[in-house]
Structure formats: C-alpha cells, structure tokens
C-alpha cells in the first residue's frame with residue numbers, strides 16, 4: 001500500500017497519445033511516455049524523426065499545435081500552459097541551438113530568470129551580491145570563463161561555450177524536469193566530460209532528465225534508465241540502457257527493418 | 264504660404280540688431296538673400312536631401328524670433344544631462360545664459376558670437392539649403408570654442424541648448440569648435456525641450472579638428488512632442504585625427520539632423536553612431552554623410568532606430584569615397600526595430616566609391632526581434648513583457664554601451680528608453 005503511494009508521488013510527467021502538427025503537417029503521431037522522479041530517459045532517433053519537436057512541445061514553444069492527446073505534469077494538464085509558467089514550475093529545456101541575444105547581458109538575463117522563478121516560489125529577488133555569489137558557484141561547475149557573463153547572451157560564444165552556458169543555467173535554475181536537446185553536439189571530449197558532470201551532479205531523486213540525442217556517445221557519460229526510439233513521430237521501441245548500445249552497433253536501419261517486418 | 268512666411272521674416276530681419284559687427288551683418292544679409300531665392304526645401308523625387316520629410320508643418324507657421332529669457336537651473340538639470348563635475352554651458356532659446364553656465368578658465372577659450380572675428384561659417388554651405396540659410400540669417404547667439412592641447416581631458420564640456428517651448432518662437436544658435444593640434448576633448452551637445460509648444464530650434468554646429476586632435480562628441484535631442492528641431496553638423500578632419508560621435512534622438516514633432524563629415528586628412532578615423540527612438544506621431548530624419556577626400560583613413564557608421572506608434576523615421580545619406588581616397592576602410596549600417604504596424608522607416612544609406620583600392624560595406628535592415636529569442640527567454644521563466652523589454656534595451660544597448668560617462672549614460676537610458684510604452688512581442 002505504502003509502496004504504491006510512493007510510486008504515485010514519484011510520477012512527474014505523463015504524455016498520453018500526443019499528436020502534434022506544425023502548419024497542418026503531423027510530426028508527432030501518438031506519443032506515450034511516462035517519467036518518474038529520479039529517472040533518466042533518453043529519446044533516440046534519426047534526424048527529422050521529431051525529437052526536437054517533442055522537447056519543444058513539452059516546454060511550450062509556440063508554433064506547434066497539439067491536435068489530440070495530453071501532457072500531464074505533476075498531475076496537471078499543461079497542454080495550454082505558457083512556456084514561462086512551465087519554466088517557473090520546473091521544466092527546463094537545454095537548447096539544441098542556444099540563441100544569441102545581442103545587447104542582452106548574460107548576467108542580467110540570468111538574474112531575471114532566477115528572480116522570476118524565485119517569485120513563483122514566494123521568495124524575494126536576490127540582491128546583486130547574493131546573486132553574484134550564487135552565479136559563481138554554478139559557473140565554476142561548468143568551468144565557464146567569468147568574462148562570458150558580462151557579454152551579451154551567447155554572442156560570440158564558441159559552440160562549446162554555448163552548451164556549457166546551457167548546463168550552467170540547468171545547474172543555477174535547478175529545475176524538476178530537465179530536457180536536454182542534443183547537448184553533446186559540437187562538443188569535444190573535454191567539454192563533453194564537463195557538461196556531463198554538470199548533468200550528473202544535478203540529477204537526484206527529486207528531479208528527472210530527458211535526453212534527446214541522435215548519437216549514443218553522451219549516454220556513455222550520462223547513464224539512462226530508459227531508452228526510447230523515435231522514428232517518424234512514433235516511439236517504436238523502448239528498453240533499458242542496453243538498447244542504446246544495440247542501436248549504436250546496428251544503426252537505425254535495423255530498427256526500421258525490424259518494425260516493418262513486424263518483429 | 265511660403266511667400267507670406269518669407270515676408271514676415273523680411274520684417275523680422277530688418278528689425279534685428281543693426282549694431283553688430285560688419286562681418287556678421289554681411290554674413291546675415293547674404294544668407295537672407297539666399298533664403299529668399301531658394302526658399303525652404305520641398306520633399307519630392309530628385310531632392311535626395313529631403314525626399315521623405317515634408318517641412319510644410321514647420322514653414323506653415325509664422326514663427327517669431329526668440330528673445331533671451333531667464334530660467335531656473337533646476338529646470339535645466341531636469342531636462343538635460345548634467346554633472347557638477349562638468350563644464351556646463353547653457354543656451355536658453357538660442358542665447359547663452361551666463362548666469363547658469365560655468366565656463367572653463369584654462370586650456371580652452373570661449374567667446375560669444377558678437378565679440379570675435381573668426382572662422383565661423385567656413386564649414387556650413389547654405390547656398391542650397393533653406394534652413395541652413397535661415398540659421399545664418401537669424402543667428403541669435405553663438406559659442407566659439409577653441410580647445411588647446413592643454414585642456415584637461417578628464418573634464419566634459421556640456422553644451423545645452425534649452426528650448427523653453429515658447430509658442431511660435433524660433434531660435435538659431437551656432438556652435439563653432441576648433442580642436443587645436445594634439446588636443447583631446449569630450450563634448451556633449453544637447454537639445455532639450457521644456458514645455459510642449461509649437462516652436463523651432465534650428466541649429467548649426469561646426470567642428471574643425473586640426474592634426475592629431477581627438478573629439479568624443481555626443482549629440483542629444485530630447486524634445487517635447489510639439490516642437491520642431493532642425494540641426495546641422497559640419498565637421499572637417501585633418502591628418503591623424505579621431506572623431507567619435509554618438510547621437511541620440513527622442514521626441515519632437517519633426518526632428519532632422521544633417522551631418523556631414525569631411526575626412527580631409529590621412530590616417531584619420533571617423534566613427535558615427537546613432538540611436539533614434541520614435542513614438543506617437545513623431546518624425547525623425549537623419550541625413551548622415553561622410554566624404555572621404557584623402558587616402559588611408561577609415562570610417563564606421565552605425566545607426567539604429569526603435570519605432571513605435573505611428574511614428575516615422577528616415578535614414579539617408581552617403582559615404583563618398585573620392586578617387587584620391589585610396590585605402591579607405593568604411594563600414595555603414597542602419598538597423599531598425601519596428602514595434603508597431605503603423606510605424607514606418609525609409610532607410611536608404613548609400614555608398615559611392617570612386618577609388619579602386621578600398622574596403623567598404625553597407626547595409627540596412629528593418630526587422631523585428633525573432634521568435635527564437637523571445638522563446639529562449641520565456642523558457643527561462645521570463646515573461647513576455649519582461650523579455651520584450653530586455654530585448655528592446657539590448658537592441659539600444661549596442662549603441663548606448665559606447666557611452667563612457669556614467670551620468671550621460673543614465674540620462675540616455677532614462678529619457679530615451681524608459682519613456683517607451685510597454686510592449687510585447689507576440690508570435
């Protein structure tokens with residue numbers, strides 16, 4: 001009895017027969033996915049299969065229409081929720097292509113973000129000194145150059161610096177549900193290690209991580225509990241961490257063939 | 264209407280002070296005759312200088328020449344950038360007000376118009392421009408500054424042209440600055456408005472940079488909604504000079520700035536930046552020209568506009584690279600952020616190159632903030648309104664961040680950005 005109650009309390013995300021279109025073109029064709037606190041999930045799939053679409057739609061990006069199905073987060077249907085409200089409730093998306101914001105200082109951007117989330121939780125804005133101290137802690141975790149926070153957001157950052165900035169924000173904002181979209185792309189081995197360490201340090205029994213990736217490489221560093229294979233808008237296979245290795249070895253063609261042959 | 268207007272000016276011209284020095288009287292007479300001959304500019308095809316700006320709202324008024332007035336210094340401090348650490352020189356309705364000015368006593372010589380024989384008028388050519396002729400014909404007062412190389416470069420020279428906004432008055436101030444060899448200075452030239460009446464400020468500023476001189480120049484226009492502001496800047500650069508000029512525009516019913524920099528020296532650099540922020544039914548016209556007449560110099564022209572309401576902005580002008588100006592390096596761009604369907608910009612920067620060994624680039628955009636930028640911020644918990652504000656400030660910051668004087672920077676942020684209506688980018 002107690003065990004069942006616990007499991008129910010751990011339920012974070014429930015995606016139910018989700019259909020999503022962009023400009024009347026159906027991209028996601030009935031996704032079912034359930035994520036509990038403390039879990040790491042990986043969504044793998046070939047280019048164009050809808051991985052980013054799924055991550056975007058979970059974080060509330062405008063431009064997608066949910067034609068049927070539901071997204072439940074912490075027991076509530078959030079199909080219509082604004083992205084900033086989702087963010088304040090603990091959903092975080094690390095972007096595949098982090099956006100450059102010319103003229104917007106990284107420091108200001110991060111402080112606005114931290115304050116918005118604190119406000120949601122009934123806490124007051126941080127003072128400049130307090131924020132500086134907090135920022136330094138998280139900046140050090142991803143070994144990010146202190147000069148970068150004085151610059152415009154992501155402007156002139158290298159590919160690796162942008163991705164570190166994303167993980168720094170993950171660490172700073174400490175969300176409940178982290179979506180990582182192709183976080184390893186464009187990273188050399190050192191940066192990949194730093195970024196993965198950031199994620200591993202973040203993950204705990206009170207949050208969950210969903211990694212979206214084309215390649216298996218990052219899963220050597222961040223071990224998933226579950227792997228789902230997305231092909232053409234459908235999750236065609238789910239399994240444990242070993243499925244990722246099998247995919248790496250046999251390629252996505254193997255999955256496609258095994259589906260069409262009915263195995 | 265124009266005829267009527269000129270005949271009223273006729274009477275006013277005759278009734279001007281006749282006890283002036285000979286050189287000044289003949290300058291005024293020549294300018295007045297020119298004005299009668301050419302009249303005020305008409306916006307039409309072929310008149311590139313005034314193509315998109317109709318001056319009829321201005322010249323349909325019958326303005327009277329302004330009179331000297333007294334003003335409380337606190338009012339000036341409210342409307343203009345100010346620091347007690349600066350040298351502050353205040354014009355009120357076109358006349359220097361010595362009571363509230365503090366004029367430096369070393370490294371610089373400053374005189375009022377009537378007192379000096381000088382090179383005034385050497386840089387401005389009014390033969391084909393009615394407003395420039397108007398300024399010379401009705402010169403109310405002027406400030407003639409000569410900056411020596413001994414001038415304390417930590418001091419800012421803050422010259423304020425305060426327009427009290429007295430109904431139907433016009434004023435015609437003149438500023439003439441000579442930066443002597445090896446001198447270096449920071450100069451703020453600001454045009455600020457008091458009450459919201461139908462009035463006209465029509466100014467001319469001339470700046471001559473002798474060899475190895477450097478000027479960092481800020482020009483501000485912060486006028487109330489019913490006033491008109493027409494201004495000219497004429498600059499000549501000799502060898503090894505540096506001219507950094509940033510302009511900021513806000514307000515005025517019709518605002519116009521006509522700047523021409525003649526790069527008449529080698530190894531010189533001219534850097535022109537600008538930010539115009541228009542709203543309501545304001546109209547702002549920038550006509551910015553750089554003339555490269557000598558080799559081995561460079562220029563950078565970078566203007567930005569933020570338009571809202573039913574306002575209109577015009578950006579025109581030319582970077583001209585003459586045949587002799589080999590090895591010129593020049594970049595020119597104008598970017599606009601349009602926050603309303605009813606706001607409009609005509610941006611036509613042009614580049615004319617007659618030399619063959621040069622590096623030049625130009626461009627103009629009239630875009631909006633992109634959707635990805637807004638979503639990125641919202642995905643971090645920042646709401647639409649706050650995100651939009653950060654992005655608009657960020658857009659402006661690419662110009663404002665170059666302002667090094669803290670008091671000035673704060674003033675610009677407060678007067679130019681905080682006055683913007685709150686706005687949301689919707690997608």
Ligand SMILES: Nc1ncnc2c1ncn2[C@@H]1O[C@H](COP(=O)(O)OP(=O)(O)O)[C@@H](O)[C@H]1O
Pocket residue numbers: 022023027045046047048049050051052053054
């Ligand atoms: N903004 C868009 N407009 C139109 N089609 C899109 C848009 N974004 C993605 N798509 C299409 O949706 C499909 C899935 O894209 P995406 O989710 O980015 O795939 P993945 O991340 O798996 O590579 C692709 O066919 C892509 O072309």
Ligand SMILES: [Mg+2]
Pocket residue numbers: 051052053096182
């Ligand atoms: Mg993708």
